[in-house]
Amino acid sequence: MRPELMTEIEGLRGVNSVKIKEAHEAGKKVVGMYCVFSPQEIALAADAISVTLCGTSNDPIEEAEKELPRNLCPLIKSSYGFAITDKCPYFYFSDVLLAETTCDGKKKMYELMSKLKPMHIMNLPQTAQGEEALTLWKKEMVYFKEFLEKEFDVEITEDKLKEAIQLMNRERIAMRRLHQLNAHKPAPITGMDMMLAQWLKGFNVDKEAGIDLIERFIVEVEDRMEKGIYAFDENAPRILLTGCPIGLGSEKALRILEESGASVVALENCTGYKGLDVLVDEEKDPIEALAEKYLSTPCSCMTNNNGRLDLIERLVKEYQVDGVVDLTWQACHTYNIESFTVKNFVRDELDLPFLQLETDYSDSDVGQIKVRVEAFLEGIKS
C-alpha cells in the first residue's frame, strides 16, 4: 500500500495548473526555468512565481522535430515541443523565460525559443573551478536580477533576496529529509514515488504549501516505518540512479528497475538529490551566496565534473547501495561521455556493479532495457 499522501502529491500538478492561471489573472508574474542552475530565489524575490519547464513527456516531440533535428536529446525536444504547442499551462502562463548556457543542444534550442517569449540567458562558465568562474557567475546573477527588475518593474532588495533564500533552503531541507528516509534498509518509499514528490515540487505555485505537504508526508512515512511498513523487502537490490534528469513521462528506466525487483533508493540526478545537496549560505551577501551555491551543481556540462563522483560516492555509502545505474538520453554528449568516467569510478573505486542505459522517451526499446536491467539485477543477487 502506498502512503496516503501520495495521492495529494500526485494531484499537485493539476492543482498547480489551476493555481497558476488564477495567479496570472490576479496579476502575479511567472518565470519559467529549465535547469538546476537557475536561481529560483531571484525570481521569488521579485515577487514572481518560478516554475520548472523541463520537458519530460514524449507527446510534444513529434511537433518539435519539425524544427529540431531528430537526433537530439529528447529532453530538449520535449521542452521545445511544449513551447510551440501550447500544451503546457506552465509555459503558457510564463511571462518570461530563464535559460542558461549549459549543453550545446539546449543553448541553440533556446535561440529558437527566445522568439516565443521574452527570455533571459545566463552565461555559465565551462568550469566551476577558480575565482574567475565564480566572479563571472556572480555577475550573471546580477544581470538576471536587473532583467527581472526591469521586466516586472520591481526592486529586488537585499531583504527580499534573503527571505527568498530562507524559503528555498527550507524547501531543500524538507526535500532532503524526504530523500534521506530511503537511506533506511529496507526503503520506505519507492523510487517512483520519491521521484514524483521531488519532481512535482518544480510546479509549486505556493512554496509554503508545498513544504507543508512534504513535511506531512515525512511524518506519514515515519509513522509507517514505525509500524514496519516498507516499500520493498530487505533483499531487494538497492540501486542509485544517476545521469540525466527524469520526470513523469520519462521515468521508463526507473519504472523498469523497480518492476524488475530493484529498490531505487537514491536519485543522484537533477530531479533528485543533486540540487538539494548544497544550501545557500544565509550569512553571506545574497548574490555571492547564490552564485556559490548554483555554481557548485555537479552537472556534466561542467569540465571537469569531479563533484559528481564525490556525490555518488557519498550517496552510495549513506544509502547502502548495491549497484549504480547511469541513465543517459540519446544524443546527450556530456552525460554520455562522462558515463565512461563514472563506470570506471564505480567499478574500480567503489567496487560496485554499474550499468549504463542509453535511451529516449519512446517505448520502442522497453523489452531490451528490461533484459539489461534484469541481467544486471541477477548479477547483483548472485
Next chain:
Amino acid sequence: MYSVGIDVGSVAAKAVIFDGKNIIAKKITPTGWSPKESGQQLFEEIIEVNDIKRQEIKSIVGTGYGRISLPFLDQKVTEITCHGKGAYFLDASIRTVIDIGGQDSKVISLDSKGNVIDFLMNDKCAAGTGKFLQVMAHALEIEVGELSTIAQGVEAQTISSMCTVFAESEIISLMAEGASKESIAAGLLQSVCSKAYTLASKVGVKEKVFFSGGVSKNPLLKDLLSKKLHTEVISSEFSQYLGAIGAAVIGYKK
C-alpha cells in the same frame, strides 16, 4: 532427476535436458509466429522422445525473449545470465562470450566462477545481427548458410551502411555496378564482424572467447572474429544451445 532449459529466441527455440552432469538431449525448432506454442511443443517433444516423465523433472527454466509467454516455467532468467552459466558449464576457462542471435547481439564478460561481470547489447537496431544477414542473403538471392561458403577466400567488397534497410539498397546497387555476389557476401560478414568487434572492445576481451548464437554456425565469421580480436574464437556443436544449457544448469542447482 532432470532439469530442462528452454531458450525461445526470435528465430529458433532451443531446449536441452540436463541430468546434473551431462546434457543428455538437445532439440531446436523454428520459433514461428507463436513463441508460446513453439516453446510448449518443444518441451513436450523433447521429454517424450527421451522418455522422461514430468515427475522426474525437478525444474524447468526459461530464457530468451519468448520466456515471458511460457506459462509452465518454474523460473525465468535472462539470456545474459544463462549464456554465462552455459559457457561456464561447457568450459570453465571461457571469459568472454560473443553471442549473435536473430535480433540481438551481445558480448558478455565472465569471472572465474561464470558470473557475469559486464555485458553490452546492441541497441534498437538490427545491424550486425542474424536478421541483418538474413535480409542481405535474401537480396543476394542465396540462403543465409551459403554466405560463408561463397565468401571463402574472396576479396571483400566494402559495405558502408550499417542500417539493414540502407545496406540492402547498397547491395542492390553494388550488384548493378557489377560487383560479384561472393565479394559482397564477404563484405557483409566483415561488417557483422566489425560490429561485434566494437561491442567486444567496449566490454574488453579476455581469453577464452566463445562464439554462440545462431550466427556462430558461420565458420568464416568465426575466423574473421579470431583475426580481428587477435585471439582464437571457439564455438561448438552446443553454440546455439548456450542459453538453454545455462537455464538447465541454473534449474538443476535450485
